[in-house]
Amino acid sequence: MQLHRPIHYLKSGPSVIGHRLKRSRPSLYIKQGLSSLSWSVSGSLPNEEAVRVSRQLRQQGIAVTSAEELGLCRHLIQELRKECVKLADSPAGLQYAEDRRNDPALKKDYFFRLLGQRLIRVETADVFNKVALDPILLSIANDYLGCYAWLLRYNVWLNLPVGGEPKSSQLWHRDYGARDARENVVKMFLLLSDVTMETGAFSYIPGTQLGGWRSRLSPKVSVRQPDGSLRTTDEDMKTVISESEWITPVGGPGTIIFTDTSGFHKGGYVRTGRRLLFKALYSNWLCTMGPMVLINHLGDWDSARGRAVRWACSWS
Secondary structure (H helix, E strand, O other): OOOOOOOOOOOOOHHHHHOOOOOOOHHHHHHHHHHHHHHHOOOOHHHHHHHHHHHHHHOOOOEEEEEEEOOOOHHHHHHHHHHHHHHHHOHHHHHHHHHOOOOOOHHHHHHHHOOOOOOOHHHHHHHHHHHHHHHHHHHHHHHOHHHOOOEEEEEEEEEEOOOOOHHHHOOEEEOOOOOOOOOOOOEEEEEEEOOOOOOOEEEEEEOOOOOOOOOOOOOOEEEEOOOOOOOHHHHHHHHOOOHHHHHHOEEEOEEEEOOOOOEEOOOOOOOOOOEEEEEEEEOOOOOOOOOEEEOOOOHHHHHHHHHHHHHHHOOO
């Protein structure tokens, strides 16, 4: 069976990423200033639901909505789900997407990136980058970040049950791409399967994002991984904040979660079934997290999408 895959050109990550990150720190501050000024002058949110999501995201570090409520193109979301299910159902797709790290303490044997583990270089418009660059989704990221955002990453995530106790990203942690509140990131998760507590729902502690009202929350470190990242179990987290304060969105295909993952979060512990979702990660221009997608001009498609897409793809 030949695996159907959209046109993504996968190249060796370090060489391309290294080239992208050679820009000096002063140049990033200049770009941040220009993008912030440009957004303050010409940026806006397209509808009331986007305003609500942005406001809640700013207050809590997480906001839940849906493709329908935001007014996203129904046909585009249906096409996205069809392509993602096709990838998830393919044995060749799973082999291509598996975590190949040898260290069992770091290897995520439950987790598959269906567009690949390496840098994605995109030269053709497809359903994946069309969703990641959707003007409504971009506007929420832009408003939260206070600038025209940079699209750093997107991928299709599949989580499967493997048994055993939760580990790695299934435990409470912060993402370390930002060193302080000036270096914001925001992730968008678009669910493509029914997600419940049994199928790996995402959990978040509101207000723990950098700059948030609970940002100083400091639970016990339960696990220190070989790469230096820190993890906290549910039991240890409960000693500093009640489980009733945790937010765990559940929902069906089309549910959308926006979140600042500098706050404490966990997810992907599947007991039965599977979790399938599309993820996009946006940042401001001071973020130290390396990009995993490079997008060239997308022909006629991008010409009508305007300034936000040009900034997101770093063409401006």
